Amino acid sequence: MSRIEKRFAQLKADKRAGLVTYITAGDPNAEVGYQILKGLPAAGADLIELGMPFTDPMADGPSIQLAGQRALKAGITVDVTFDMVRRFRKETGDNDTPILLMGYYNLVYQRGAERFCKEAAAAGIDGFILVDLPPEEVDELKPFAVANGLDTVLLTAPTTDDKRLPAVLSYASGFVYFVSVLGITGTTSASEEAVRTHVERIKRHTKLPVGVGFGIKTPDQAAAIARHADAAVVGSAIVDRVKAGLDDNGKAKPDLVPGVFAYIKALADGVRGVRKV
Amino acid sequence: MSTSPNSFRTGPDERGHFGLFGGRYVAETLMPLILDLEKAYNEAKVDPQFQGELKYLLTQYAGRPSPLYYAERLTKKLGGAKVYLKRDELNHTGSHKINNVLGQVLLAKRMGKTRVIAETGAGQHGVATATACALFDIPCVVFMGSVDVDRQAPNVFRMKMLGAEVRPVKAGAATLKDAMNEALRDWVATCETTFYCIGTVAGPHPYPAMVRDFQCVIGDEVRKQMMEAEGRLPDTLVACIGGGSNAMGLFHPFLDDSGVRIIGVEAAGRGIDSGEHAASLTGGRPGVLHGNRTYLLQDKEGQITEAHSISAGLDYPGIGPEHSWLKEKGRVEYVSATDDEAVEAFQLLCKIEGIIPALESAHALAHTLKLAPTLPKDNLLVMNLSGRGDKDVPQIAERLGVKI
Numbered sequence: 001m002s003r004i005e006k007r008f009a010q011l012k013a014d015k016r017a018g019l020v021t022y023i024t025a026g027d028p029n030a031e032v033g034y035q036i037l038k039g040l041p042a043a044g045a046d047l048i049e050l051g052m053p054f055t056d057p058m059a060d061g062p063s064i065q066l067a068g069q070r071a072l073k074a075g076i077t078v079d080v081t082f083d084m085v086r087r088f089r090k091e092t093g094d095n096d097t098p099i100l101l102m103g104y105y106n107l108v109y110q111r112g113a114e115r116f117c118k119e120a121a122a123a124g125i126d127g128f129i130l131v132d133l134p135p136e137e138v139d140e141l142k143p144f145a146v147a148n149g150l151d152t153v154l155l156t157a158p159t160t161d162d163k164r165l166p167a168v169l170s171y172a173s174g175f176v177y178f179v180s181v182l183g184i185t186g187t188t189s190a191s192e193e194a195v196r197t198h199v200e201r202i203k204r205h206t207k208l209p210v211g212v213g214f215g216i217k218t219p220d221q222a223a224a225i226a227r228h229a230d231a232a233v234v235g236s237a238i239v240d241r242v243k244a245g246l247d248d249n250g251k252a253k254p255d256l257v258p259g260v261f262a263y264i265k266a267l268a269d270g271v272r273g274v275r276k277v
Numbered sequence: 278m279s280t281s282p283n284s285f286r287t288g289p290d291e292r293g294h295f296g297l298f299g300g301r302y303v304a305e306t307l308m309p310l311i312l313d314l315e316k317a318y319n320e321a322k323v324d325p326q327f328q329g330e331l332k333y334l335l336t337q338y339a340g341r342p343s344p345l346y347y348a349e350r351l352t353k354k355l356g357g358a359k360v361y362l363k364r365d366e367l368n369h370t371g372s373h374k375i376n377n378v379l380g381q382v383l384l385a386k387r388m389g390k391t392r393v394i395a396e397t398g399a400g401q402h403g404v405a406t407a408t409a410c411a412l413f414d415i416p417c418v419v420f421m422g423s424v425d426v427d428r429q430a431p432n433v434f435r436m437k438m439l440g441a442e443v444r445p446v447k448a449g450a451a452t453l454k455d456a457m458n459e460a461l462r463d464w465v466a467t468c469e470t471t472f473y474c475i476g477t478v479a480g481p482h483p484y485p486a487m488v489r490d491f492q493c494v495i496g497d498e499v500r501k502q503m504m505e506a507e508g509r510l511p512d513t514l515v516a517c518i519g520g521g522s523n524a525m526g527l528f529h530p531f532l533d534d535s536g537v538r539i540i541g542v543e544a545a546g547r548g549i550d551s552g553e554h555a556a557s558l559t560g561g562r563p564g565v566l567h568g569n570r571t572y573l574l575q576d577k578e579g580q581i582t583e584a585h586s587i588s589a590g591l592d593y594p595g596i597g598p599e600h601s602w603l604k605e606k607g608r609v610e611y612v613s614a615t616d617d618e619a620v621e622a623f624q625l626l627c628k629i630e631g632i633i634p635a636l637e638s639a640h641a642l643a644h645t646l647k648l649a650p651t652l653p654k655d656n657l658l659v660m661n662l663s664g665r666g667d668k669d670v671p672q673i674a675e676r677l678g679v680k681i
Contacts, residue, residue, distance in 0.1 A: 055581045056454065056566060058461045059304045065448065077578055105302060106565045110579030132302040132565065136292065157306035159468065164309055179306060183466035 003098040003126045004151050004174035007047060008209040008230060012276075017226035018046035019271045020211055021264055022102065022235030024067035025050045025084060026076030027242055032252045033071070034084050036242070036260055041097045043261040044268020047211075047231065049129065052081055052103035059131045061186035063236035066243060070250070078107055078116075082123040089124035098126040100153060100174075105133045108141065117144040127151030127174050135171050142171060153177050153211075156202060158194075165205045175209040175230065176202055186236025189215035192224040199228045219270030226274040234267055285532035285608050288599065293482020293569075296605065298598035301481040303568045307461075310468045315483040317388050322490065327383065334379045335494060338412070339369045341376075343495075345502035345659070350629050358513060358652035360645060361506075362632070362662045363499055363527065372635065372664035373495060373523040374405035378474060380491035382409040385472035392471040394418045396460040398425055398453035398519065399590030399637060400432025401664055402476030407441035417441040420460040422452040425589045432668050450583040453519075453593045457567055477520025478597030481568030485597050492526025499659055500530055507657055513538045515648070516661040517641040518611070519555065519591035521600045523663035532608060541600060542644040544586035545613035555584035557596040558604050558611040571598040587616035587672075588636035590664070614643035620676060622646055623666060635664030636672070 001009070011018045021040055026033040040048050053071035057064060085099055101120060108116045108130065120128075127150050133141060138152060145152050151174030159182065160168055169176065178198055180190035190212075199210050212225045213233030225232035241263045245256025288295040301311060321327040335341040344364045352360045365373040385393055393415050397403030403419040410417035419436055423445040426433050436443050449455040457480075464473045478485045478492070503511050514531060516524035518541040531537040546554035554560060557572040564573040566581055574582045574594035584594040603609040614622075622642040626634050634642060638661070645660045652658065666673075674681045 055449070056458050058458050058567070059306075059465060061462070072580065104565075106573075106575070106579040106581075109565055109570075110575070110577075131304050132568070134301065134303060134305050134308045136301045136308065155305040157304070157309075159306050159309045161309065168305065179304075181466075182306060182468065184462045187466070 018231035295602035366665035407439035495526035496530035544591035
């Protein structure tokens with residue numbers, strides 16, 4: 001059983017949904033970024049998505065674009081990201097919280113999918129969410145991910161109809177990420193009703209847990225998602241808190257890290273307040 | 278068309294791959310829409326009514342066929358190959374871009390889409406798209422890097438007059454790559470009603486093949502016109518390459534004619550060695566961006582690096598995937614020309630033939646100036662004059678230190 005599978009099994013046993021938190025690796029710099037990563041589980045994150053900063057994040061809105069630019073400016077590379085996860089596993093002794101890499105395929109491709117998977121697994125990473133690697137192209141990564149025990153979390157969208165869903169799901173492992181709105185990250189939010197309908201639809205096709213993301217900004221919204229999905233994913237709203245903790249020169253103010261954790265705690269309270277039957 | 282296994286014209290495969298290159302590296306939200314587009318295009322392609330409508334528009338509205346003009350004075354000056362200019366700058370809207378846009382906007386209409394978006398670098402594709410959208414009464418939004426908005430001011434105003442909304446993009450280097458990112462971001466939010474009219478032979482499948490097919494009218498005409506003028510096929514083809522649509526349009530119909538030497542000219546900016554250039558094939562390596570795998574300018578890690586070219590239309594760190602494949606197959610030669618060489622060629626053509634070329638096409642000309650003198654007098658060389666340079670006049674004036 002992978003860490004992701006174990007975590008969802010535990011959530012099910014606890015009769016609640018999970019909170020998946022996204023941060024961009026090394027935003028606003030390697031050290032502060034690590035302090036945030038390190039404290040995420042204690043703040044209430046059940047799973048962690050670690051974004052690999054990329055120059056051309058085509059599916060991301062302004063918040064995550066800016067976070068990526070901050071991280072790139074701070075010199076964050078794939079190796080630095082791997083090191084950060086390695087350090088997290090070692091220093092915190094947390095061997096249970098799943099960490100997924102999120103981002104764009106070119107960074108994986110340049111290193112070579114096989115080598116990338118090997119190194120990611122060795123660093124303590126559990127899987128991938130690669131925005132621009134749909135089922136049509138995931139073949140070139142999947143065998144190496146499987147060989148190294150990494151989950152490939154595939155995206156489904158409102159445009160993924162019942163006819164297409166089985167093909168998408170056949171490549172998915174860990175959980176299914178439902179992109180709840182048409183659009184980029186951090187913009188509009190889906191209605192609770194729309195989320196309910198889509199999650200039920202996806203669950204008719206798979207036993208995998210379903211995480212729902214895009215546009216979740218408040219504890220109430222996170223709670224609404226938690227009523228229907230197995231996990232709520234929050235990203236842009238968190239990196240906005242990182243940005244809010246920077247001074248005019250882009251340096252981290254003392255309240256940056258506590259501010260991020262306080263916000264995540266509020267989201268976690270929202271999610272945990274929903275009892276699942 | 279040859280369908281033998283030795284043909285260079287049968288790609289892409291059913292998954293949109295040209296060998297290693299091409300493909301469909303897009304977000305899941307877009308994937309079903311891209312499959313719809315592929316289906317709609319495949320149906321339209323073989324529908325005589327669609328092809329008839331397109332042919333009518335290309336002839337009566339865009340002014341095709343464009344002449345294949347024997348540039349006698351240029352030929353005499355160069356003292357080598359017999360230089361013909363394919364006059365695609367004479368098309369309505371001033372470049373080859375209209376060939377593709379009329380096809381795509383017709384397809385948008387056929388698919389029932391109610392809004393069209395486009396990215397643009399020099400503004401030629403934006404102007405062409407705005408034009409076709411005016412003709413078909415479809416709302417049009419054009420994404421353009423804010424640096425390009427400044428250096429191509431005449432085209433920005435043209436688009437606005439044609440009723441399009443121009444959205445300046447400030448991200449990154451604020452040029453063509455960033456405009457394409459922003460267009461993709463818009464599309465992912467609006468894909469159910471919006472048609473994304475990509476301006477070059479790049480992006481996810483089926484765009485590279487579809488745009489190529491629409492541009493092949495250039496090479497098909499050249500073939501016929503050269504037979505009429507000289508009774509045989511050309512010996513040498515030269516075209517400039519940013520994304521590579523005018524080049525692919527000229528080259529593709531000749532790929533299986535092994536006697537035809539084919540040369541694509543990338544933008545070398547301030548020189549390949551300076552690192553400030555837009556020559557993806559010469560200075561890049563394969564990577565994944567904007568929905569396809571192709572040669573890209575990138576760092577060791579895979580972060581995309583900024584391209585540089587004086588020509589906004591060539592200022593892009595990638596290239597159409599089929600060009601990448603043709604490079605690897607060795608069928609097409611890829612060379613480059615610098616900013617300075619292009620500006621010099623630009624001025625020469627004005628004076629010697631009375632034609633103001635687009636800065637993009639001036640790159641093809643710059644190489645022609647080098648190549649033609651080395652070729653025998655019976656070598657028939659066709660250079661694609663893909664755009665006219667009116668849009669570049671303010672920029673050239675500034676570079677030459679002239680106030681207008």
